[in-house]
Amino acid sequence: MTVTVTVRRPRAGGFSLLDLLVAMTVAGTLVTIGTSALAPLLQDSRRTAIANELLATVLQARSDAMRLNRPIVLCGFADAARTCGRDWSAGWLAAAWTDADGDGRVDSGELDPATLQVFANRHAGLSVRTRRFANAPGPLGVAVLRPPGQFSSPGTVTVCDARGATAARALILSATGRARVTDRGADGRALAC
16 A cells, blocks of 8 residues: 655745735825825914914013013014014014114114023924014014003014915914914905915
């Protein structure tokens, strides 16, 4: 009698090259779809973060104006010297101000270094700009929050991203120093970027 023994090789575990290619294609497609769907959420998050940081800065400045009984300047800066200007895209600063030369302008050396707070815009692709604030000293883009009983500088700071005016947000500062964030201008019109 002859006995035949069949030895079966165990199947090797793992995936074939074809299995890996199919899985990578499916994963790549899902990542592409997911990334494009999340991009507007990321833009909204960045825009909201900047608008909220601006609001927090104004609220702190208003509190400092009351506590110190001195005007507090808010302005954007575009250079390392932190020269005040209209474009707040690089960041903004807040500091107590004394008009030492009486010219009604915020000049170098008139901001109190002990109260200086600098806020950098860490979100690339966002523009933060102002128009002239009313009842404010020069240069353009400077707002002043004054102690109670004095008028502050009403105006608007607009935050825009690549989507333009349809997704813009504005921080509106009233003459009493109150601030709010909205998607419309102070006059109720659509924002411009």
